[in-house]
Amino acid sequence: MKSIWIIAKRELSAFFDSLTAYILLTLFLGLSGFFTWIAIGDVFLSKQASLRVFFSIAYWSLFFFIPAITMRMIAEERRSGTLELLLTKAVTHRHIVLGKFVGGLMLIAIALLFTLPYVITIASIGNLDAGATFGGYLALFLMSAAYIGIGLFASSLTDNQIVAFLLSLTIGILFHWIFGMIAGSSTGTIASIFSELGMSYHFQSMARGVIDLKDVVYFLSLAFGGTFLSEILLNKHNLTTK
Numbered sequence: 001m002k003s004i005w006i007i008a009k010r011e012l013s014a015f016f017d018s019l020t021a022y023i024l025l026t027l028f029l030g031l032s033g034f035f036t037w038i039a040i041g042d043v044f045l046s047k048q049a050s051l052r053v054f055f056s057i058a059y060w061s062l063f064f065f066i067p068a069i070t071m072r073m074i075a076e077e078r079r080s081g082t083l084e085l086l087l088t089k090a091v092t093h094r095h096i097v098l099g100k101f102v103g104g105l106m107l108i109a110i111a112l113l114f115t116l117p118y119v120i121t122i123a124s125i126g127n128l129d130a131g132a133t134f135g136g137y138l139a140l141f142l143m144s145a146a147y148i149g150i151g152l153f154a155s156s157l158t159d160n161q162i163v164a165f166l167l168s169l170t171i172g173i174l175f176h177w178i179f180g181m182i183a184g185s186s187t188g189t190i191a192s193i194f195s196e197l198g199m200s201y202h203f204q205s206m207a208r209g210v211i212d213l214k215d216v217v218y219f220l221s222l223a224f225g226g227t228f229l230s231e232i233l234l235n236k237h238n239l240t241t242k
Contacts, residue, residue, distance in 0.1 A: 003090070003091050003092075003095040003099065004095050004098045004099045004102060005099070005102070006099070007091070007095060007096060007098075007099025007100060007102075007103065008099045008100070008102035008103040008106060009103070010099070010103070011073070011099065011100050011102075011103025011104065012103045012106050012107060014103075015069070015103070015107050020068075020069065021107055021110075024065055024068075024069065024107065024111060025110070025111055025114060027061070027065070028058075028061055028062070028065060028111050029111075029114055029115065031057060031061050032054055032057045032058055032061065032115060032118075033118075035053060035054075035057045036051075036053050036054040036057065036118060050122070050128070050129070050132075051118065051119065051122060051128070051132070051133055051136055052132075052207075054115065054118055054136075055136040055139070055140065055207050058115075058140050059140070059143070059200075059203060062108070062140065062143065062144055062147070063147065063172060063176050064169070066104075066108070066144060066147040066148060066151055066168075066172075067147070067151050067154070067164075067165045067168035067169045067172065068165060069104055069107065069148070069151065070104060070147075070148055070150075070151025070152055070154070070155050070164070070168060071151065071154070071155055071161045071162070071164040071165040071168065072155070072161045072164070073100045073104065073151070073152060073155045074096075074097075074100065074152060074155040074156045074164075074230065074234070075155045075156075075158055075159050075160060075161050075163075075164040076159075076161060077096075078158075078159040079159040079160070079161075093231050093234040093235050094231050096234065097152060097156075097227050097230045097231045097234065098227065100152060101145075101148055101149065101152060101223070101227050104148040104151070104152075105141075105144065105145055105148060108141065108144040108148070109141065112137060112140060112141065119133060129209060131209030132207065132208055132209035133209075134209070135206045135207055135208065135209040135210065135211055136206070136207040136209075138206060138211065139202075139203045139206035139207050139215075142206075142215075142216065142219035142220065142223075143199060143203055143219060145219060145220070145222075145223040146175075146199070146218075146219045146220075146222035146223050146226070147168075147172055147222075148223065148226070149222055149223035149224065149225060149226025149227050149230075150168055150171050150172055150175075150222065150226045151164075151168040151226070152226055152227060152230040153168075153171075153225075153226040153227075153229045153230050153233070154167035154168035154171060155168070155230075156229075156230040156233040156234055157233060175197070175198065175199045175222070176198075176199050176200070177200075179194045179195075179197040179198035179199075180194070180195065180198035180199070180200045180201065182194040183195035183197075183198060183201075196218075202214075202215040202218045202219065
């Protein structure tokens with residue numbers, strides 16, 4: 001556990017040292033703030049105490065930002081040779097993957113914490129739905145965990161950061177858009193299956209304030225699957241380089 005925490009803190013420091021964190025926070029807060037308060041939401045004019053627009057914007061912006069965060073996590077370690085150096089310090093592949101996963105999740109948590117003034121301000125306008133607000137933030141956090149897992153898997157497939165970014169984005173598109181699109185154009189069992197596979201179905205359910213165990217399991221399964229496959233690939237990479 002100590003090794004995972006050390007790697008997580010190292011990863012978080014690397015984000016801020018390389019300006020990645022500052023760029024993410026600026027773009028995320030800028031985009032979400034602009035669309036929530038000015039372009040689409042115009043909360044003050046509509047006088048509706050709702051974070052619905054913010055959750056919709058964050059749903060799409062994090063989809064693009066997370067592959068940019070994860071693309072270097074393992075790919076850069078492989079390219080620079082520091083992966084092998086880490087393994088000489090009584091650190092396992094699992095420690096590395098989980099440490100990087102936690103580090104990425106910590107950065108997303110910081111980004112979401114910076115949006116709490118939105119909650120305070122909108123709550124002052126009217127009766128903000130506490131259940132939908134909590135559900136929306138939980139959905140964003142769990143969705144981010146799922147995409148970080150996918151991003152780690154993509155990053156473990158290659159030592160090229162751009163390739164890792166494109167792979168992560170491609171896999172993400174399936175869950176974020178394609179499965180939902182297939183469900184919308186189908187009927188019956190096929191529509192039901194692809195709807196359950198789609199990210200939007202589970203996200204929207206939680207953003208309405210309905211915390212269903214199956215939605216939580218869905219997000220955590222993707223996160224676990226991504227980190228598990230990343231560990232397998234790192235083990236395979238280590239065997240082939242010996």
